Amino acid sequence: xxxxxxxPKSKAGKWFNDRLPLLTxxxxxTDYPTPKNLNYWxxxxxxxxxxxxxxxxxxxxxxxxxVAHADLAFGSVEHIMRNVNYGWLIRYIHSNGASMFFLxxxxxxxxxxxxxxxxxxxxxxxxLGLLIYLLMMAxxxxxxxxxxxxxxxWGATVITNLFSAIPLVGESITTWxxxxxxxxxxxxxxxxxxxxxFPFLILGLVVLHIWALHIPGNNNxxxxxxxxxxxxxxxxxxxxxxxDAFALLMFMIIFAGFVFFSPNVLGHSxxxxxxxxxxxxxxxxxxxxxxxxxxxxRSVPDKLGGVILMFGAIFILFVLPWLDTSKVRSAVFRPIxxxxxxxxxxDVLMLGYMGAMPAEGIYLVLARVGTIYxxxxxxxxIPLVGFFEKTDPIPMxxxxxxxxxxxxxxxxxxxxxxx
Amino acid sequence: xxKEEKNANRRDFLFTASYxxxxxxLGAVVWPLIDQMNPDKAQKALATTEVDISQIEPGKSITVLxxxxxxxxxxxxxxxxxxxxxxxxxxxxxxxxxxxRVKEGKDEWLVMLGVCTHLxxxxxxxxxxxNGWFCPCHGSHxxxxxxxxxxxxxxxxxxPKFEFVDNNTIKIG
Numbered sequence: 001x002x003x004x005x006x007x008p009k010s011k012a013g014k015w016f017n018d019r020l021p022l023l024t025x026x027x028x029x030t031d032y033p034t035p036k037n038l039n040y041w042x043x044x045x046x047x048x049x050x051x052x053x054x055x056x057x058x059x060x061x062x063x064x065x066x067v068a069h070a071d072l073a074f075g076s077v078e079h080i081m082r083n084v085n086y087g088w089l090i091r092y093i094h095s096n097g098a099s100m101f102f103l104x105x106x107x108x109x110x111x112x113x114x115x116x117x118x119x120x121x122x123x124x125x126x127x128l129g130l131l132i133y134l135l136m137m138a139x140x141x142x143x144x145x146x147x148x149x150x151x152x153x154w155g156a157t158v159i160t161n162l163f164s165a166i167p168l169v170g171e172s173i174t175t176w177x178x179x180x181x182x183x184x185x186x187x188x189x190x191x192x193x194x195x196x197x198f199p200f201l202i203l204g205l206v207v208l209h210i211w212a213l214h215i216p217g218n219n220n221x222x223x224x225x226x227x228x229x230x231x232x233x234x235x236x237x238x239x240x241x242x243x244d245a246f247a248l249l250m251f252m253i254i255f256a257g258f259v260f261f262s263p264n265v266l267g268h269s270x271x272x273x274x275x276x277x278x279x280x281x282x283x284x285x286x287x288x289x290x291x292x293x294x295x296x297x298r299s300v301p302d303k304l305g306g307v308i309l310m311f312g313a314i315f316i317l318f319v320l321p322w323l324d325t326s327k328v329r330s331a332v333f334r335p336i337x338x339x340x341x342x343x344x345x346x347d348v349l350m351l352g353y354m355g356a357m358p359a360e361g362i363y364l365v366l367a368r369v370g371t372i373y374x375x376x377x378x379x380x381x382i383p384l385v386g387f388f389e390k391t392d393p394i395p396m397x398x399x400x401x402x403x404x405x406x407x408x409x410x411x412x413x414x415x416x417x418x419x
Numbered sequence: 420x421x422k423e424e425k426n427a428n429r430r431d432f433l434f435t436a437s438y439x440x441x442x443x444x445l446g447a448v449v450w451p452l453i454d455q456m457n458p459d460k461a462q463k464a465l466a467t468t469e470v471d472i473s474q475i476e477p478g479k480s481i482t483v484l485x486x487x488x489x490x491x492x493x494x495x496x497x498x499x500x501x502x503x504x505x506x507x508x509x510x511x512x513x514x515x516x517x518x519x520r521v522k523e524g525k526d527e528w529l530v531m532l533g534v535c536t537h538l539x540x541x542x543x544x545x546x547x548x549x550n551g552w553f554c555p556c557h558g559s560h561x562x563x564x565x566x567x568x569x570x571x572x573x574x575x576x577x578x579p580k581f582e583f584v585d586n587n588t589i590k591i592g
Contacts, residue, residue, distance in 0.1 A: 154540065154556075157538070157539040157540065158538040158539060158540065158556060160539075161537075161538040161539035162538065164538075164539075175457065175458060176453075176456050176457050177456070178458075179456050179457065179458055179459065179462070180458050180462045180486070180487055181458065181462065181486035181487055181488060182486060182487035182488045182539075183487070184462075184487045186458070186459070186462065190456065277484065277487055277488070277489065277541075278482055278484065278489050278541065279541060280540040280541040280554075280555060280556060281555075282555050283555065284540070284555075284556050298557055298571075300571070301570075301571055302571065302573075303536075303537055303538075303571055303572070303573045304573075306571060358558075359557055359558055360558060
């Protein structure tokens with residue numbers, strides 16, 4: 001990288017940069033050599049940054065009108081919807097923005113899983129990303145409690161009660177989380193405080209995530225190490241910025257579609273009923289982005305076991321870089337893993353569907369099958385496939401199959417098909 | 420040589436002592452920040468509730484709020500008591516006699532927290548496979564004594580501390 005040689009042109013710029021090298025950072029971000037074959041699955045990093053900023057900006061505005069009190073919260077949200085200028089728009093952007101954020105993050109994660117972006121030397125990027133994902137789930141849950149509707153209240157009750165499954169100290173931990181003997185006003189108050197905090201923690205982790213990314217540089221669809229800068233790379237600006245901007249515009253069309261045409265389709269109508277500690281809604285479900293984990297929780301007929309498996313489903317992702325025994329990153333060159341990858345995608349989607357259905361009969365059976373397969377995928381399939389699979393030959397560089405006609409013509413063809 | 424060794428030991432002692440004092444100080448500062456989240460005095464002050472039970476007919480129940488949680492007060496019929504006592508202990512995931520869940524001589528009154536021991540939802544009355552309660556959230560079934568019979572709930576519904584102030588009043592807490 002040519003960062004070290006960067007010199008601002010103006011005298012003032014040089015004076016400033018000698019004292020705080022922000023301009024060097026800017027030049028690094030602009031020139032950052034990026035693989036030239038990045039496809040549209042690589043645009044979700046930028047989209048996610050947009051989502052985070054959108055949530056922070058709309059959230060700060062909503063906090064100017066919202067009241068975090070058990071007696072007033074529900075009314076203050078309706079006040080935002082009816083009285084505050086453009087309050088309906090800002091709240092709908094914020095509530096649908098959470099769903100859009102998760103949609104983008106799931107695509108981003110599954111992109112990593114397909115192209116092996118979590119593998120050496122990118123393990124820390126992967127782990128930082130998972131920490132961001134965990135904080136996102138926490139922030140989304142905390143935020144969902146704030147309107148103090150029936151789903152808010154009972155969602156908070158069920159999720160905080162997960163901690164009561166911990167032997168010995170469980171009850172004390174839930175009481176401590178509540179600040180009362182049930183979900184009550186102190187709970188709402190602290191949830192608001194933490195909901196305001198978490199996005200900034202996420203922002204800090206995003207900086208580390210990008211910093212860690214800029215050490216090895218981007219993975220790419222072919223999944224090979226490339227020389228930087230070289231004929232395999234392009235500068236981040238304008239090549240990637242313009243591609244990211246186009247993808248972001250497409251994404252915003254979908255986002256706006258939800259906000260303006262069906263702002264409540266992803267929510268639950270019960271949350272427009274004020275919280276009532278005496279009545280549990282007949283069918284309580286979490287938001288769609290938590291459904292696969294909810295299905296795993298319910299598939300275990302034991303309280304502690306269900307909680308352990310649910311958290312295990314997330315934490316197993318942290319050790320994925322060490323469970324994967326294959327040295328080949330991209331699934332493009334892994335004919336067996338590629339098939340298991342798609343089975344896994346279907347498994348997660350099925351678990352999500354089961355999480356939305358009542359936990360009985362065939363749904364429960366399928367949820368159990370899905371749960372078992374989820375863990376088999378990570379604990380058995382991934383280690384074994386990496387060991388036994390015969391991978392396709394890998395090109396020496398991104399340009400090779402194109403420029404030299406390919407040392408391996410069959411390979412060049414395969415490449416074109418997939419990318 | 421021996422002097423250097425001595426100095427090193429003295430320095431080690433100073434390091435250890437400083438870290439220890441620092442850790443104690445840090446703990447002393449962190450504890451208030453953690454403990455402030457526990458229930459405050461106002462929450463603790465709501466610890467008892469008195470309920471008038473004179474209007475409850477046999478076979479009926481009412482629900483009252485105690486410490487933000489629902490409490491079921493059910494006046495059971497003779498048949499229901501008999502049914503609860505006929506259950507074999509082997510059939511219970513959390514074996515407990517019905518006699519242990521009521522006050523002696525006041526067998527018709529079942530007073531318990533209306534909170535599912537799985538994840539805290541409020542079970543629905545007169546539902547489920549055992550003539551008692553059914554939790555809609557994750558499908559736990561409770562019998563007429565509030566004991567778990569089926570589903571993910573690990574224990575029976577909790578009996579809070581309560582007493583009969585007189586024949587018509589129960590004090591919970």
